[in-house]
Amino acid sequence: MNNIQTKLEEIYGKGTVVFNETTLQLEPGITNIFDSSRDPAVLSELWVKWRDATGKKMANLYTEWVELQNTGALEHGFENLGEAWRQKEFFDTPELVEIVEGLWQEIKPLYVQLHSYVRRKLKNYYAQHHPNYDFPNDGSIPAHLLGNMWAQEWDNIFDIVQPYPEVKEPEFDKKMVEKGYNVGNMFRIAEEFYTSIGLYKMVPDFWKRSMLVRPKEKDREVQCHASAYDFYNNDTFRIKMCTEVKMTYFQTIHHEMGHIEYFMAYRDQPAVYRSGANGGFHEAIGDTIALSVRTRKHLQTLGLLEENSVSDEDKMKSDINYLMRQALLKLAFLPFGYLVDKWRWRVFSGEVTPDKYNEEWWKMRLEYQGVTSPIPRTNTDFDPGAKFHVAANSQYIVYFTSFILQFQFYEAMCNASGHQGPLYTCDFYRSKEAGLKLLNMLKLGGSKHWKEALQQMTGKTKMDTEPFKKYFQPLLDFLKKENKGEVGWAKANINWKQETKK
Ligand SMILES: [Zn+2]
Known part of the structure; x- marks a missing residue:
């Protein structure tokens, strides 16, 4: 085997x-x-x-x-x-099988619109740029x-697919290069977000021994899929990834660092409890932080977005553009x-x-x-x-559940930070209250049933799609109006050729 x-x-x-x-x-x-x-x-x-x-x-x-x-x-x-x-x-x-099917049924109407x-x-x-290409007509x-x-x-x-192309959106990858971002400071900036809400600094071993870029040596082939490692002592935690200076990698750094924060928070638990409350929790931590990092407010803090004074109408359009970008990551994935x-x-x-x-x-x-x-x-x-x-x-189901849970965690931390306004605008950077809410849950590790850990953090014992839906509601309203009921792919068939297996 x-x-x-x-x-x-x-x-x-x-x-x-x-x-x-x-x-x-x-x-x-x-x-x-x-x-x-x-x-x-x-x-x-x-x-x-x-x-x-x-x-x-x-x-x-x-x-x-x-x-x-x-x-x-x-x-x-x-x-x-x-x-x-x-x-x-x-x-x-x-x-679990019934739980995830139920969650999917609640998400499906949103996905179909997107x-x-x-x-x-x-x-x-x-049709415009590759007129010879035969785009399927079956939905x-x-x-x-x-x-x-x-x-x-x-x-x-x-x-x-940008909803309002007339409102120019920043090209973050270019902007990051312009602003002098490199792999080293991308990790430092991510670490600083975590410490700003009262979570842990990365350990010395992390900085010395992690593999943060693809090795230049020709004598080895590495498998680059980003991952985080707990060595099950108290001071060895590392990340392996082949980072490039791009926004998507910046988000991945927050994701992987979320695993490390969890490892560190439960390191004093007995070995059997040194795990997430469930697998989805582990995948959700860094993503919850990244939701805050990607807000307009926080990108301004990072110097990746100018604080220009735009009209209210352009601001509304830009928000829909932003939610679309997030939906392409989050809703499209489910x-x-x-x-x-x-x-x-x-x-x-x-x-x-x-x-x-x-x-x-x-x-x-x-x-x-x-x-x-x-x-x-x-x-x-x-x-x-x-x-x-x-x-x-x-x-893989841990990622599905993580994408629901992270919006529950995000909402709970936003509430703790005293956030006012639409959920998608919440940045809890430097909020010790938000950080404490998270940290108390992380420290439990696997010592409590996940329903209990979830209740401690969100007040609910169930995985719940409401915060996800609340976050994307303005986009959903936009999509419904644009689609005018023309949705779905009921008539489509798989592109299949019957062949006998050798
Ligand atoms: Zn992960």
């Missing part, structure tokens, strides 16, 4: 693509092209080649891995691996046109965040058999995300494996 697991990770980590006679790695090579290219042929080529280089080589290994893991799960008294996984990240929550708006804008854009969005290899976050196409594990749970339970792995994957990507593949897929492909967390066998 360990051999297979290592092989799967190795295939992913070593995945490269030859493009224009150059060998590209996922980060930064392929990702940079996905961030900025609008050429459907280029994007489709890279999209397919990445899946050929990774997932396609994993299909048989994955089948065997599932069998072995399920054997282990059965021997330990679980129904299947899915149940074991859920128990690991969401201790004592047998109703999807339909984005689809219309993309369709118009491609679906081609998965390679959303500025992300997995169509999971869409902020890279903000310029195409169906993907749900389906990755929903698919795996169905695989682990035997409901989806190996000969249907890829077909069911695409049925779910269409059902939940409303996206279709650029070229027909077959069951000799294994597209789930082209995603890090599937290759690395790491759980």
Whole structure:
């Protein structure tokens, strides 16, 4: 089992693509092209080649891995691996499957509005700039046109879907370079936010031993997927990531540092409690902080946004632009965040058999995300494996729940800081009250049931979509007006070619 697991990770980590006679790695090579290219042929080529280089080589290994893991799960008294996984990240929550389905049903109407708006804008854009490209007419969005290899976050196409293009929005990546940002001070600035609300400084070992950029030495290949590490002593915590001077990496730094803050807050707990209240909590901490960092108010503090006096009307339009950018990150992610594990749970339970792995994957990507593949897929492909967390066998539902929880945490901290006005304008920088609210919860680690930890922080025992909806309400009103009821992809089919598996 360990051999297979290592092989799967190795295939992913070593995945490269030859493009224009150059060998590209996922980060930064392929990702940079996905961030900025609008050429459907280029994007489709890279999209397919990445899946050929990774997932396609994993299909048989994955089948065997599932069998072995399920054997282990059965021997330990679980129904299947899915149940074991859920128990690991969401201790004592047998109703988790129903909880997440309920949360998704509440979010879905918002997602459908965003999807339909984005689809219309993309369709118009491609009709104008690539008139020979055949944009589907069935209501679906081609998965390679959303500025992300997995169509999971869409902020890279903000310029195409910007609600009010006449209100110029700052280009933060350029601005960061102008203002002298580099990888070192990006981490220092993130640390300063945490200490400003009374949380911890990073430890000396962190600064000495973390890997913050891709090593220049040619003698090693590193796997760049950003991650944070607890060494389970009291003074060794590190981050591994291949940082570039860009806003998206700046947000990732806050995300990873959130893990470290959590590690540090519960380091005095007995070893068994040195974990998040549930896996979603761990993923939500840094993102909660990043919500505050991305506000207009805080970006002004950081010198990344000018404090110009704009008219009230332009301010309102700029707010909608801002919420759109956030929705492309947060709302766009949710169906993907749900389906990755929903698919795996169905695989682990035997409901989806190996000969249907890829077909069911695409049925779910269409059902939940409303996206279709650029070229027909077959069951000799294994597209789930082209995603890090599937290759690395790491759980994904924690991100889905994190994206709901972080708005609950954010609202609670905003209330503690005495924030007035719309939720999306709240910056709790330097609020010790907000920080204390968070810290008290972090210190619990896994010593209390997550429902209790959640209640301590938010007053509620349930994961709740209300703060998420409240945050995005002005954008939702805008989208509904623009879409005029033309929403959904009910008539779409997956782009599929039947082939017999070798
Ligand atoms: Zn994380």
